[in-house]
Amino acid sequence: xxxxxxxxxxxxxxxxxxxxxxxxxxxxxxxxxxxxxxxxxxxxxxxxxxxxxxxxxxxxxxxxxxxxxxxxxxxxxxxxxxxxxxxxxxxxxxxxxxxxxxxxxxxxxxxxxxxxxxxxxxxxxxxxxxxxxxxxxxxxxxxxxxxxxxxxxxxxxxxxxxxxxxxxxxxxxxxxxxxxxxxxxxxxxxxxxxxxxxxxxxxxxxxxxxxxxxxxxxxxxxxxxxxxxxxxxxxxxxxxxxxxxxxxxxxxxxxxxxxxxxxxxxxxxxxxxxxxxxxxxxxxxxxxxxxxxxxxxxxxxxxxxxxxxxxxxxxxxxxxxxxx
Amino acid sequence: xxxxxxxxxxxxxxxxxxxxxxxxxxxxxxxxxxxxxxxxxxxxxxxxxxxxxxxxxxxxxxxxxxxxxxxxxxxxxxxxxxxxxxxxxxxxxxxxxxxxxxxxxxxxxxxxxxxxxxxxxxxxxxxxxxxxxx
Numbered sequence: 001x002x003x004x005x006x007x008x009x010x011x012x013x014x015x016x017x018x019x020x021x022x023x024x025x026x027x028x029x030x031x032x033x034x035x036x037x038x039x040x041x042x043x044x045x046x047x048x049x050x051x052x053x054x055x056x057x058x059x060x061x062x063x064x065x066x067x068x069x070x071x072x073x074x075x076x077x078x079x080x081x082x083x084x085x086x087x088x089x090x091x092x093x094x095x096x097x098x099x100x101x102x103x104x105x106x107x108x109x110x111x112x113x114x115x116x117x118x119x120x121x122x123x124x125x126x127x128x129x130x131x132x133x134x135x136x137x138x139x140x141x142x143x144x145x146x147x148x149x150x151x152x153x154x155x156x157x158x159x160x161x162x163x164x165x166x167x168x169x170x171x172x173x174x175x176x177x178x179x180x181x182x183x184x185x186x187x188x189x190x191x192x193x194x195x196x197x198x199x200x201x202x203x204x205x206x207x208x209x210x211x212x213x214x215x216x217x218x219x220x221x222x223x224x225x226x227x228x229x230x231x232x233x234x235x236x237x238x239x240x241x242x243x244x245x246x247x248x249x250x251x252x253x254x255x256x257x258x259x260x261x262x263x264x265x266x267x268x269x270x271x272x273x274x275x276x277x278x279x280x281x282x283x284x285x286x287x288x289x290x291x292x293x294x295x296x297x298x299x300x301x302x303x304x305x306x307x308x309x310x311x312x313x314x315x316x317x318x319x320x321x322x323x324x
Numbered sequence: 325x326x327x328x329x330x331x332x333x334x335x336x337x338x339x340x341x342x343x344x345x346x347x348x349x350x351x352x353x354x355x356x357x358x359x360x361x362x363x364x365x366x367x368x369x370x371x372x373x374x375x376x377x378x379x380x381x382x383x384x385x386x387x388x389x390x391x392x393x394x395x396x397x398x399x400x401x402x403x404x405x406x407x408x409x410x411x412x413x414x415x416x417x418x419x420x421x422x423x424x425x426x427x428x429x430x431x432x433x434x435x436x437x438x439x440x441x442x443x444x445x446x447x448x449x450x451x452x453x454x455x456x457x458x
Contacts, residue, residue, distance in 0.1 A: 082414075097428070099432075
């Protein structure tokens with residue numbers, strides 16, 4: 001009897017010990033992982049941003065789910081840390097996506113601003129051109145003859161605009177410009193980006209020769225857009241040259257802008273980096289006279305050399321890789 | 325005595341199946357869980373997407389972390405630590421997706437900045453020209 005009682009006491013003691021151990025284990029309550037509160041705070045901040053909150057709804061929803069998972073009290077510290085890590089990245093991802101879409105939405109307004117500025121520049125120049133045209137009826141007749149000469153012709157190589165012979169003859173820039181405007185209209189109407197880039201480049205040059213600087217710049221910007229939109233990397237040296245010419249004629253004031261433009265050309269990457277570097281060098285070393293403006297003809301041999309190299313590059317490229 | 329022998333014989337009938345079941349359960353517990361193939365592939369895919377988007381130029385830190393986490397996941401798989409491997413793979417994917425999103429935002433902002441610059445230059449040039457030629 002005594003032995004049985006002793007055995008029972010021993011069993012009770014073991015049961016009590018095991019129960020205590022189990023209770024002690026349960027007593028360590030699960031904790032909310034460290035860092036979950038920070039993730040929640042970032043998400044709340046994103047949601048309260050009026051410009052961003054509605055722009056990435058799916059990503060924000062995913063981030064919210066990840067943050068809720070991270071906030072779940074967790075005994076497994078490693079799992080808790082993992083969930084916080086994921087939640088933090090998800091919130092940052094949602095934020096970045098919302099910012100990206102905000103920038104895309106703002107682009108329409110920026111494009112409208114730019115179109116407005118271009119239109120303004122063209123309107124000013126057109127008004128000036130009208131005044132000049134009205135001054136000379138004889139010039140109008142000659143102008144018509146030039147336009148007739150420059151009519152577009154369809155050939156087996158595509159649309160050919162006969163521009164070359166009259167462009168840089170002394171005193172005929174105005175006529176050539178008007179004819180080129182017509183060429184631009186034609187090239188746009190029938191979707192010929194190659195011809196459009198040529199006409200825009202030549203317009204930019206002529207306008208610069210005539211000191212129509214804002215119009216020249218508008219044409220350079222437009223040339224850049226056409227190159228980008230149509231991925232005409234092969235014609236990018238035109239843009240390099242036009243930008244260099246424009247910057248050289250501007251003096252120091254626009255030097256920084258020209259550098260940035262040349263830098264932006266890196267996007268049209270497959271273009272000849274040597275040419276781009278030469279243009280940069282030209283701007284850095286020679287054509288710029290502090291505080292003064294020089295016409296392209298005064299820019300010195302470096303600009304002429306660059307021009308020759310660009311022409312050679314284009315001629316080579318037109319044989320090697322010009323699209324149809 | 326007879327009853328005891330029968331009991332013993334009856335009990336021994338269950339010994340073999342119980343032993344087999346026990347062995348199976350032990351074997352199940354001892355076997356390695358499968359590698360988290362789906363998570364690893366998702367991470368690789370996310371890194372490839374980020375690389376195509378040129379994340380190396382715009383979110384190099386996040387992309388590097390994604391690659392490092394994927395390497396840790398592979399190591400964990402080799403060491404049969406499949407739970408850790410899956411966590412590393414998920415963390416790798418989260419980093420790669422963050423790199424892509426940051427890249428997208430940086431590119432979008434750069435385009436806008438360039439548009440602002442060119443428009444500003446054009447307006448400035450017009451104003452200068454207007455001042456020069458009233």
